[in-house]
Structure formats: structure tokens, C-alpha cells
Amino acid sequence: MLMYMPTLRDLEFRHIVALDTVASEGTFGRAADRLGYTQSAISQQIASLERIVGEPVFDRPGGPRPVELTPFGEQLLSHGRRLLSQLDGIGNELERFRHGDVGRLAVGTFQSVSATVLPQVVGRLRKQHPDVELTVFESDHDDELEERLASGELDVSFVVGEAAGFESRQLLTDPFVLIARPGQFEPGPVAVSDLLDEPMIGQHENSCQLLNEAGLRSAGIDPAYVFRSNDNGTVAAMVRAGMGVAVLPLLCVEPDDPRTALHPLVPAISARRISIAWRAGRTLSPAADRFVELAVEVGAELAERIAAPLVGRPAR
Amino acid sequence: MLMYMPTLRDLEFRHIVALDTVASEGTFGRAADRLGYTQSAISQQIASLERIVGEPVFDRPGGPRPVELTPFGEQLLSHGRRLLSQLDGIGNELERFRHGDVGRLAVGTFQSVSATVLPQVVGRLRKQHPDVELTVFESDHDDELEERLASGELDVSFVVGEAAGFESRQLLTDPFVLIARPGQFEPGPVAVSDLLDEPMIGQHENSCQLLNEAGLRSAGIDPAYVFRSNDNGTVAAMVRAGMGVAVLPLLCVEPDDPRTALHPLVPAISARRISIAWRAGRTLSPAADRFVELAVEVGAELAERIAAPLVGRPAR
DNA sequence: GTTAATCATTAGATATGCTGATGTACATGC
DNA sequence: GCATGTACATCAGCATATCTAATGATTAAC
Numbered sequence: 001m002l003m004y005m006p007t008l009r010d011l012e013f014r015h016i017v018a019l020d021t022v023a024s025e026g027t028f029g030r031a032a033d034r035l036g037y038t039q040s041a042i043s044q045q046i047a048s049l050e051r052i053v054g055e056p057v058f059d060r061p062g063g064p065r066p067v068e069l070t071p072f073g074e075q076l077l078s079h080g081r082r083l084l085s086q087l088d089g090i091g092n093e094l095e096r097f098r099h100g101d102v103g104r105l106a107v108g109t110f111q112s113v114s115a116t117v118l119p120q121v122v123g124r125l126r127k128q129h130p131d132v133e134l135t136v137f138e139s140d141h142d143d144e145l146e147e148r149l150a151s152g153e154l155d156v157s158f159v160v161g162e163a164a165g166f167e168s169r170q171l172l173t174d175p176f177v178l179i180a181r182p183g184q185f186e187p188g189p190v191a192v193s194d195l196l197d198e199p200m201i202g203q204h205e206n207s208c209q210l211l212n213e214a215g216l217r218s219a220g221i222d223p224a225y226v227f228r229s230n231d232n233g234t235v236a237a238m239v240r241a242g243m244g245v246a247v248l249p250l251l252c253v254e255p256d257d258p259r260t261a262l263h264p265l266v267p268a269i270s271a272r273r274i275s276i277a278w279r280a281g282r283t284l285s286p287a288a289d290r291f292v293e294l295a296v297e298v299g300a301e302l303a304e305r306i307a308a309p310l311v312g313r314p315a316r
Numbered sequence: 317m318l319m320y321m322p323t324l325r326d327l328e329f330r331h332i333v334a335l336d337t338v339a340s341e342g343t344f345g346r347a348a349d350r351l352g353y354t355q356s357a358i359s360q361q362i363a364s365l366e367r368i369v370g371e372p373v374f375d376r377p378g379g380p381r382p383v384e385l386t387p388f389g390e391q392l393l394s395h396g397r398r399l400l401s402q403l404d405g406i407g408n409e410l411e412r413f414r415h416g417d418v419g420r421l422a423v424g425t426f427q428s429v430s431a432t433v434l435p436q437v438v439g440r441l442r443k444q445h446p447d448v449e450l451t452v453f454e455s456d457h458d459d460e461l462e463e464r465l466a467s468g469e470l471d472v473s474f475v476v477g478e479a480a481g482f483e484s485r486q487l488l489t490d491p492f493v494l495i496a497r498p499g500q501f502e503p504g505p506v507a508v509s510d511l512l513d514e515p516m517i518g519q520h521e522n523s524c525q526l527l528n529e530a531g532l533r534s535a536g537i538d539p540a541y542v543f544r545s546n547d548n549g550t551v552a553a554m555v556r557a558g559m560g561v562a563v564l565p566l567l568c569v570e571p572d573d574p575r576t577a578l579h580p581l582v583p584a585i586s587a588r589r590i591s592i593a594w595r596a597g598r599t600l601s602p603a604a605d606r607f608v609e610l611a612v613e614v615g616a617e618l619a620e621r622i623a624a625p626l627v628g629r630p631a632r
Numbered sequence: 633g634t635t636a637a638t639c640a641t642t643a644g645a646t647a648t649g650c651t652g653a654t655g656t657a658c659a660t661g662c
Numbered sequence: 663g664c665a666t667g668t669a670c671a672t673c674a675g676c677a678t679a680t681c682t683a684a685t686g687a688t689t690a691a692c
Contacts, residue, residue, distance in 0.1 A: 007407065007585060008332070008407045008410075009329045009333070009403070010329075011329070011403070012328055013325045013326075013327070014325070017325075027668090027669070027670085028669080028670060029668090029670085036687070037650075038650075038651055038652075039669085039670075040648075040650075040651065040652075040653095040670095040671085040672085040673095041650055042670095043649075044649070044650080044670060044671095044672095045649085045668060047671085048648095048649090048671095053410065056413070056599065059597060059598055059599050060657095060669085060670060060671095061597050061658080061659095061669095062656090062658045062659090062669075062670075063657060063658025063659045063660090063667090063668065063669060063670095064658075064660085064667070064668040064669055065658080065659075065668090065669080066608065066658060067667090067669090067670080068598070070598075070601075071413075071419065071471075071599065071600065071602075071604070072410075072413065072414070072599070072601070073415050075409070075410065075419065076410065078410065079406040079410070080406075082402075083399070083402060083403070083406070086398075086399060087324060087325070087399070088323070088324075088328070090396075090399070091324045093391075094324075094369065094388075094391065094392065094395070095396065097387075097388065097391050098371070098388070103387065103391065145371065152384075155387075182678085220627075226650090231642045236320040247599040256631075267601030281375060281377050282375055282384070282386075283375050283386040283387065283388070284387065285386075285387030285388070286387075288387070342636090343638070344638080344639060345637090345638075345639085352683055353681075353682090354681075354683075355638085355639075356639095356641085356681075356682065356683075356684095357641095357680075357681055357682075358639095359639060359640060359641090359679080360640095360641095360679095361680090362639095362678090364639085364679095376638085376639060377637060377638095377689080377690095378638075378639080378689050378690090379636095379637070379639095379688060379689025379690045380636070380637035380638055380689070380690060380691085381637090381638080381689080381690075382638090383638090383639080426686070486672090492650085543673090573647095591650085617670050633692100634692085635690100635691085635692080636689100636690090636691085636692100637688100637689090637690085637691100638675100638687100638690100638691100639686100639687085639688085640684070640685100640686080640687075641684100641685080641687095642683100642684085642685075643680080643683090643684085643685100643688090644666100644681105644682090644683090644684105645680100645681080645682080646679100646680085646681075646682095647678100647679080647680075647681085648664100648677100648678080648679070648680085649676105649677085649678080649679090650675100650676085650677075650678090651664085651673090651674105651675085651676085651677100652671080652673100652675090652676105653672100653673085653674085653675105654671100654673075654674100655670100655671075655672070655673090656670085656671075656672095657668100657669085657670085657686100658667100658669085658670105658680100659666100659667090659668085659669100660665100660666080660667080660668100660669085661664100661665090661666080661667100662663100662664090662665085662666100
């Protein structure tokens with residue numbers, strides 16, 4: 001009959017615990033009592049341990065004298081104790097991970113979110129879970145964000161609208177507004193048709209700009225762009241300089257700048273929906289979960305704040 | 317039916333190996349092939365792992381798509397890998413220990429051995445097993461050495477003769493010789509009875525000195541000590557100065573010093589036997605075993621060398 | 633819609649680990 | 663010296679865990 005030859009990989013933590021307990025109690029029987037086993041069980045556990053390591057771990061003097069670790073047993077025990085405390089450490093780390101207190105988190109974002117939602121979310125996350133290693137990747141190309149989400153490089157990403165293959169939670173809707181010089185239009189809503197002859201300032205081609213142009217076109221305007229920039233500050237400056245007017249998502253605009261006037265458009269261009277997304281079917285880490293929650297929270301607050309000036313300001 | 321609630325302590329290395337293999341293979345089946353199990357076994361191992369940690373470790377998209385670690389699974393795996401490599405490290409360390417290449421070793425010794433046998437043994441040990449942590453405790457009181465041997469403070473100790481409760485290996489026998497000024501006696505053996513009127517120089521009371529005096533008395537001499545020192549160089553100097561003669565174990569004497577003459581005694585005082593001892597029934601560490609072997613080796617060489625001058629010198 | 637690939641589940645065989653009883657070795661006390 | 667007590671080892675029997683083999687359920691791809 002061929003015996004299975006055990007290796008160190010067969011070592012189990014109960015072996016170490018038994019070794020430790022017997023070593024400190026001095027007898028198998030007392031160790032058994034302390035661990036809730038019978039003497040026979042401990043005897044067999046130690047025997048099994050000795051088969052695994054290939055050496056006796058105790059000197060058994062026989063009779064009523066206590067057993068004593070062999071030098072090999074001492075060596076094994078000191079290594080084993082380290083292993084046990086490592087295991088306990090792992091338990092603690094996993095518990096922290098479970099609460100979202102540690103872990104890596106890679107987030108995708110794009111400009112307008114980076115400037116408005118993200119700082120709030122990051123701030124709250126860092127306050128509540130300071131040890132989460134957060135990395136942020138920004139791109140103005142939706143497909144790049146989605147690729148990295150799909151590959152697993154990103155855990156979650158802010159996105160405009162929804163994309164197939166992803167789960168998401170909607171954070172807020174961001175309406176398009178007209179940015180003009182103060183006095184250029186009557187305060188209050190402006191008809192899209194009034195923009196027919198206006199020179200337009202816009203962004204370079206991106207999902208948001210496309211949505212915007214599609215909206216204008218469906219209202220009968222074929223906008224003539226005299227300048228394009230993806231820097232929202234530059235766009236606003238050009239408007240102030242009288243180069244033209246711009247249609248931008250509200251989140252891209254500095255709402256309280258008195259040097260520009262904001263006007264809702266009628267008919268409204270369908271607002272872009274900002275969500276946070278992750279790969280469908282992929283379990284989120286607790287930290288990522290927390291991030292999503294915070295994003296929803298911040299999104300709701302922001303939605304409230306941006307509704308006010310848009311309605312209120314033209315009346316001012 | 318009450319279920320047993322597993323804890324992290326129930327984690328086994330096979331769980332980690334399965335986790336790792338499935339993670340890198342992408343499917344349970346291929347992992348099973350690689351590990352020599354059936355797919356069912358791996359499925360059950362992962363299920364068991366998930367019960368232990370309380371979380372799914374894989375996202376299973378269903379159908380022919382590969383499984384993928386959950387963030388929790390990733391975290392667990394990275395900790396688990398560390399644990400596995402620790403275990404392998406322990407295996408290596410134990411192997412080195414088994415060969416006597418690492419470990420602590422506490423050795424007891426006394427003066428004459430410290431001056432003759434020990435340096436040789438230590439030298440060879442350090443050369444062959446440089447990473448053994450050797451500590452040496454020296455005492456001229458046999459009982460102190462034995463106490464520390466018994467308590468486990470010392471692993472092995474050089475001793476004179478044998479003591480109950482210890483196992484030992486004999487290294488050499490160290491004959492007593494007479495040390496006198498050259499010309500004081502005829503070269504060759506000296507009769508103990510000729511020492512009747514000689515003033516004697518001896519050591520303070522210790523096991524070796526007692527053996528010595530007992531030997532002289534049993535030959536009819538009641539030695540009159542005019543000076544005692546435990547420093548062998550001092551004793552020799554006093555002999556050279558003409559203060560008296562000394563009877564010392566040969567190992568305590570500088571055998572090639574032309575300013576003193578060495579004489580065997582007739583009838584010989586029964587030589588002291590030098591052994592190396594350890595607690596009976598206690599398994600020695602491989603390093604200690606090695607030390608014993610080296611001590612025997614050195615003892616044999618030394619026995620050969622000290623026999624020569626004792627026989628040869630009086631004839632010179 | 634059918635096929636192929638995947639994991640989960642089930643049932644049964646085997647191995648493992650435990651209990652309880654017994655065997656064996658040793659020290660201690662009379 | 664012999665009886666006694668205390669300890670570990672071993673054995674038999676049982677419960678449980680773990681593996682294999684077969685089957686079921688789910689999903690992608692054609």
C-alpha cells in the first residue's frame with residue numbers, strides 16, 4: 001500500500017494552534033481541554049503535523065513528565081506563530097476592505113465632471129475612507145473611458161448617457177444653456193430660432209458637442225462655428241469678447257459670472273444625462289460602491305443648486 | 317440544522333492555490349486539469365473558500381465566458397500569495413535548519429576546554445555553518461553548567477566525567493602531569509612519593525583540583541599548597557619562579573614551553589575524562605549534533621597530539 | 633433555435649478527523 | 663519492588679468532508 005507523502009502545503013492552521021497550545025500547556029491532554037478536543041485528537045493532530053514536516057516536534061519523556069518541543073519544533077513553532085499572526089492581519093485587512101476602508105479605486109471622468117462633481121465626491125471619500133488609493137483618469141472621449149472600463153483598468157467611470165454592456169446610476173441631468181453677453185438678449189428664455197444668424201462658439205467634436213449640435217439642427221438651426229475650444233473658460237472669454245454666443249451644458253459654465261448672461265433655450269435641447277457606470281455583472285469593491293453612493297449624493301445636491309440660478313437669474 | 321460557521325482559521329493552502337489557478341486560467345475546468353482535480357472539486361473548493369471568507373471571490377458571468385476575480389477575490393489572492401510564499405520560505409528555512417545551517421546554539425564550557433578544544437570546534441563550525449548563532453557560556457563550576465543544561469539554557473556543554481541525567485560523548489582523557497623546573501627531577505616519570513616534601517601550587521577548589529588532590533592523597537601524599545590560582549599561566553610562572561611544583565591536567569599546560577619540565581606521575585592519577593553532554597532524552601538540534609561531531613573530531617586529534625610530548629619530552 | 637462551453641448540484645465512494653476505550657511507558661510512593 | 667497514577671499512542675467505530683462522475687442550468691455564438 002503506497003502512502004501519500006504529505007508536504008508543507010498540507011499544513012493547516014489547526015496544526016500550528018495545536019503545536020502552540022501543547023507547547024505552552026506541557027501536555028497533550030491539557031491542550032486538548034483548552035481547545036475543546038479529546039487527548040486522542042491532539043495526539044493525532046501532532047502526529048499528522050510530524051508526518052507533514054518529517055520530524056518529531058516534541059520530546060515525549062514518557063510517564064507523567066511534560067512533553068517538550070524539540071529544537072525543530074521550536075523552530076517550526078516560531079515560524080508558525082508568524083504565519084498565524086499574518087493570517088490574523090489578513091483577516092483585519094479583509095474586514096477593512098469589506099468596509100471600503102482600504103483598496104485601490106480607479107475612476108474615469110471627463111472635464112465638466114472633473115470641475116464640478118468629482119472634487120466633492122473625492123473630498124468626501126478621502127474624509128470618510130482616507131486609506132483608499134484613488135486614481136483618476138480623465139478623457140473627453142467617451143469610448144476611451146468605456147474601453148478602460150471594459151478592460152478593468154477603471155473600476156467606475158462618469159459617463160454621458162448610457163452605454164451597452166454597463167450598469168450605471170444616473171447622477172443628474174445637465175441642461176444646455178445659451179451663453180451670451182449681458183443685454184444681448186432679453187433676460188429669460190431665448191428661442192432657438194433667434195440664433196439663426198448668430199456666430200457660434202463651440203467645443204471640438206465630442207459626444208456633448210454632438211448632442212448639442214444635433215439639438216440645434218433638429219430645431220432648424222445649422223450653426224456656424226467661428227471658434228472651437230474644449231476649454232470652457234476660453235469659450236466664455238470669447239463670448240465676453242463678443243465673438244459669438246455659445247451653447248454649453250450648464251455644468252460647463254461658471255454660473256455666477258456677471259460678465260455673461262445665461263438663458264434657457266426654447267424649445268429645450270434635450271439635456272445630457274450624467275451617470276456613473278461600471279461593467280455589467282462585475283462586482284464592485286466596497287470602496288467603489290461607496291464612491292457611487294457619494295457620487296449620487298453629490299449629484300443630487302448639485303442638481304438642486306444648478307436648477308436655481310437657471311430659473312432665477314434671468315429674472316434678476 | 318445548525319451550520320458550523322467557518323472562520324479564516326479554516327483557510328487552507330489548497331484554497332489559495334485553487335483561487336490562484338482559477339484566477340490565472342480563467343475557468344474552473346482548466347484550473348482543475350492543471351491541479352489534477354475534477355471541475356467539480358474545484359467548484360466545491362472555491363465554494364468552500366467563499367463560505368470561509370463570507371464573500372464571492374469570482375464573478376461568474378455564465379455561459380462560456382471566463383470567470384473573473386471580484387475585487388474582494390483580488391485582495392484575498394494578493395494576501396494569499398504572500399502567505400504561500402511565506403510558507404515556501406518557511407520550508408526553505410526548515411530545510412536549512414535540518415542541515416544545521418541555521419539555528420541558535422548555546423554551549424557550555426570551562427577554562428581548559430575554552431583554551432584548547434573549543435576554539436578549534438568553533439572555528440570549524442563557523443566555517444561549515446556560518447549562520448548558526450553560537451553563544452558560549454563559561455564557568456568553572458560543573459554544577460552551574462549542569463543546571464543550565466538541565467534548564468535548557470544550554471544545548472550542550474563540555475563537562476568533566478559524567479553526570480546523572482545527561483547523555484554524553486567522550487572527547488578525550490586528560491592525564492595529570494607534574495610541572496617542575498627543568499632539572500628539578502630526572503627526565504621521565506616521577507614517583508608520587510617523591511612529592512612528599514615539595515611545596516605545591518594548585519588551583520582553587522574545583523572538580524579538577526579535587527580529583528587531583530584525591531589522587532595524590534590516595535597515593536599517600538597530603539599536599540601542602542603554598543599558592544593557588546585558577547589562571548594556568550600564573551601557576552606555570554610560579555613554578556618557573558621556584559615557588560613549588562604543580563600537578564595539572566595536561567590540557568592546562570603549555571606543553572612546548574622549555575622553561576618548564578613535564579613529568580608523568582607513577583602511579584598515575586586517574587586522568588580526567590572530558591566529554592560533551594546534553595540532557596538525556598532531549599533531541600539535539602542538527603547544529604548541536606554537528607557541534608558534537610566536530611568536538612569528537614577535534615578531541616581525537618588533540619588526544620593524539622598531547623600524547624606525543626608527554627611520552628617524548630622526558631627522553632629529549 | 634440549436635450547439636457548445638461553462639459552473640452548480642447531486643449522489644455515491646473514499647478519506648479524514650474525531651470520540652471513547654484500551655495499550656504502553658514511566659515516575660512516584662509505600 | 664511492586665502497585666499506582668499520569669501521561670501519550672493506538673485502535674475501532676462513527677461522523678464528516680472531499681473527491682469523482684453524472685446531470686442540470688445558464689449563456690454566447692452560430
